[in-house]
Amino acid sequence: MASVTKKVLRMTFNSMQGSAVSFTLPEPQVDLTAAAIEAVMDQIIAKNIFITTGGTLVSKRDIKIIDTTTDDLYEAPVA
Numbered sequence: 001m002a003s004v005t006k007k008v009l010r011m012t013f014n015s016m017q018g019s020a021v022s023f024t025l026p027e028p029q030v031d032l033t034a035a036a037i038e039a040v041m042d043q044i045i046a047k048n049i050f051i052t053t054g055g056t057l058v059s060k061r062d063i064k065i066i067d068t069t070t071d072d073l074y075e076a077p078v079a
Helices: 034-046
Strands: 005-014 021-024 055-071
Touching: 005 034, 034 055
Parallel strands: none
Antiparallel strands: 005 021, 005 055
């Protein structure tokens, strides 16, 4: 039985039509700051890097670093 811990950075934007668009990146740097993430999000918006079904990205909605731990409670018997 093992535990696995994972961290991801989730950046969420508002599209031109008002829908939420999220990008999730694995294993963010430990020393990553909100200001650095916001600067990258501003560049993504300014340069129209991504076009979604809801149109272009127009503003920042949310930033989260999500830390999950998964505990595997069952190991299949070896035949």
